Amino acid sequence: MNDTEGIVAHIPPLRRYARALTGDHSAAEDLVQDTLERAWRRFGLWRRGSDLRAWLFTIMHNVFVNQVKSAQNRRKQDADSAEIKSPVAPPPEDRLDLRDLNKALRRLSDEQREVVLLIGLEQMSYDEAAKILGLPVGTVMSRLSRGREQLRLLMNRGGATTQLKVVK
């Protein structure tokens, strides 16, 4: 397998991660597009033999952080322009916990969501996640622990509210 095929092989997980991270189909496709654009442009800088997956996810992380920042700036500068969001298509299974988790994920901070997804979904090691996010492993661990716990509480609470409504 040559190097460019190597990049292509990582596109599906990059795309899955982007979808889970943004929760928005077109935002996710933009994120992948921008990441690949940058990756192809900087491919000459990738050191052969080093971890290509980590390199690509690092680029995606940087692009994501920049996009979030510039979106915040845009919102500040132009409060009137409403952003049009195309929601992710509902998953095939209509099970409650699926939708709840997706909703709960949106309530996490970007920082916690990144860690929970890199480790829980992309099955990165703690060291890999730390490298990709440019953080000490300890920070990754505390974000993971807090993120998972918050998801659990959000889902419990979601369930409780539903039950209350049923009783009423």
Added chain:
Amino acid sequence: MSPSKLSVSEIDLHAYLDGRLAEERRGEVEAFLTANPQEQERLRAYQEQNQTLHALFDSVLAEPIPPKWRTPDRRWSWRLGPVAAALAWIVVGGALGWLLRGEQAGNSGKNVDFARRAAIAHAVYSPEVRHPVEVTAEQEEHLVRWLSKRLGGDLKAPHLMDLGYELVGGRLLPGEQGPVAQFMYQDKNGQRLTLYIKTDAGAERETAFRFSQEGSVGVFYWIDRRLSYALSGEAKKEELLKVANAVYRKLNP
């Protein structure tokens, strides 16, 4: 018999869940979980989160990859790249220059042109993957000697490692009135800055920093001892200024 709570940390629990815990410690955590049903329940909830994440998002893996994502061909970019943006600015700048031609004092107009040329050179060469420079930093001494000779001045490629920028190398370019040198730097994320230098600074021996935004490329430019410098990049203005200051200091130790 039951292990104390202290012996099993929060980190151990996550590592156990993620299959990252050393084999010999797994028994210890399992015993702890048996003794602490609440913790076991919590961990089971986390486990379910992971399963649900896969159920939610694994279908994305099977989506066909758009052909445009498969190749390094940069033409598929539908956005204005820095090159296009810089070219658009030449047109706008040209028109402006024409409109303002009566009002520009000779030198400042030339300096604006200088900044624009530096920005264009940056936009053209900084995205290069295979040939960003003519001579790489590995032959730094040769590079500096060569460019000094061609420009007829005493050039230096300041070292910016302390700011996180490594010298990539440099190249010779045609300027308005003769050869121009470009040194390229990049940080660990591949973000590039270029230092554009020409010798024909005219009568001015020194100027303050000036800033010009040319499309997505910001340029700080100044004159120092008959050499004109322009530092270009798509980094934030403060970052550029910080580097420009460092370049100036390093050239005037």
